[in-house]
Amino acid sequence: MSGSVRRCAPWAAVAALVVGAVLVGAAPAVSDAFAARDETPADPVTDPAASVALAYEFLDARVDEFCDGEGHCLPRSYQGGFFTTPTWDFTPSFVYDDALVVIAYTARGLPDDLRRARAIGDTLLFVQENDPIGDGRTRASYEPHGIRQGRVEITGPGTFTGNQAWVGMALARLAHVTGDERYLDGALRVGRWIQDNTADMARAPYGYTGGQLEDGTSLTWKSTEHNSDIAGFFTQLGQLTGDPVWTDRAAVAAEFVAAMQHADGHVNTGTGLDGSTINTRPIPLDAQTWSSLATGDPRYGTALDWTLAHLMATDGPYTGPSISEVDVSKAWFEGGGHLALALGLRDAPGDAAAVDTLLSSIRLAQRDAPNGDGKGIVATSNDGLDSGFGDLYYASLHTGATAWYLLAATGDNPFRLPVGRA
Template sequence: MPGSPCRSALWAVVAALVVAAAVGGAAPAASAVVTMHDPSAADVTPLDPALSVARAYEFLDARVDEFCDGDGHCLPRSYQGGFFTTPSWDFTPSFVYDDALVVIAYTARGLPDDLRRARTVGDTLLFVQANDPIGDGRVRTSYEPHGIRQGRVEITGPGTFTGNEAWVGMALARLFHATGDQRYLDGALRIGGWIQTNTADMTRAPYGYTGGQTDAGASLTWKSTEHNADVAGFFTQLAQLTGDAVWADRAAVASGFVAAMQAQDGHVDTGTLLDGSTVNTHPIPLDAQTWSSLATGDGRYGAALDWTLANLMATDGPYQGPSISDVDVSKVWFEGAGHLALSLRLRAGAGDADRAESLLSSIRLAQRDAPNGDGKGIVATSSDGLDSGFGDLYYASLHTGTTAWYLLAAAGDDPFRLPAD
């Protein structure tokens, strides 16, 4: 869909692997096996925030350590359980968007083992970048951790979406900031160069950055608000780290596009249609609201947060929080609950602290009780089948990206910004 986030292109990768499994005689079961964890085995102080955070990091630790080769390359599988883990099919691909969030969440706490694991994932992102079949600085949507464990690059999602590139760039920028290792900044600059060369659109107003490239390498001509927010955050970080004002100028272009997408009632539209200029007004996604605020720090997007609280909130059983878009507000999107909670904490307006804590409390409840949970990680949604409005569904399966967003929200750490020295 024009202007869609395409953050991970999850459904396209799932569909491709389902077809491959069917051809190979190992088709997934028609319905997922739902396994509840045993609360008595894990829960001591069920909703204690500090214990919850510690257990969420334990979940990430186990995912990172699961697939490693002899050279210390590791990529964590993104999803596990429920829809993604059946008696006949186990979905293991690692989405680079999720990997970037894992790296940033580790730098947020910054313990020695956190930085060690962050570096193993960061080094692996440099490895897949260096071994890309085109080799022009890009990374792909997703990779197979089993391949990494065998010392090879196995691409499961060949697309090159601008937002994913920017997220990997921000992860590498964070690692450079945390370690001083020049390799990470060099990798980030290569990604920044790819984005600028392949997606900058300074001919079709509002100017900004297009969606990237499809699996087949065709250019995506629409522009996404989410992607441009990602680019604004990433290029601002490059400007800070390099002292080169050209990156600040480019970040301003991306920020300008985001501003052009804000409607009169305060919400931020998803982006443009294929012509790169006509605003795509449907659906209205949550991350266009929250990430515009986080990436730019501009108070104008407080109105987008208020619009979210009035229009995108869902209640599903004991869980409350935002949905992924206005198309389906029947289920809670816990990933979005994390970045909405963080946005409210950082806005710090009247009542925002209580609203953020309510969202975090609901996430902690899901950590303890959600179907397919393990008492440590966070599932992506409150129940299966959340319709994003962009042609894919989200499921109540354990998710590294959701868990990482929860940890960033709990820490009050904005991934679009470098920590203060």
């Protein structure tokens, strides 16, 4: 195992769920910016403001599709193409994607945005409270049909550390924006689970391991992505609670990330099973961009430069980063979002032009990509992008890719609590 998994990948879940296939509504909220254009449809390629409004409309419809009578809502992560056929529809909701949607809604912050963000946040608290183990964890994915029926149906039972940190960051963001202590309590439960179950101060480089499998088996490798997530999440807990222990723990995770940086600037994926030996291949995009976003350390500017030199793909009219160096034949639009955000926040010479290229390509995909709907963002420019970690990505509409685009377009770093929005 490489230590690269941050969530139970949809393609892996497909294999597990195909035998008992899942099933398949929407109430789009139109922004004022888009409502004014009633003569001709807005073109997201030439009108960035309309593009953003359309992307939020996509998320609105996904959130509103699966809600129960108590106000819990959970959006399916993927739709169309590979994930939707005449005989089978893959509807699970991955908590990593849900966290991104919550944070993207707080980035715009309209009343309906915050209502929907809270509906997802309340659902994350619901599944946390009703987990069969009940120790503060959440799982990789859930079935929205179950949520609509008022029950918890786990589809991805693994408890991966990165997923936990993303749930924690979503709850921390809601606590910061709304002042509702329930979200902070939930975030603290997540943080304690990570600390109690994954902290490794015995095997250098010290940091946090991958989490647990369904049967309770601990994953002994350490992931750069996971530790970046934790560095961001625990820093937020330190800010929200005023307790320096969380800041100290964040520093441990950040030091692990620093230990993964190679001499040429790129950041390696993590360690092997022994928790110490550095795993040098594949080299994932997330390790480059999230290291920069989560820590704010300028040392990772070289990782961003390495990305621009080694991970960029051109697929017909689309340009963007791939998932890793293993396959650079297709653009990964989720990654294009966080690369654009990282470059925009760095703002070095040439970064503005690179951001414009990345966001323009995502907007083109919003309008023209296979399996698109003119609003949401598909995961990849074409089917079959090889991640390098044993799985494939597809050109299907994706809440996570759409949320990352919105975070890049609004300049909102999910690893940081926004200033002046408490």
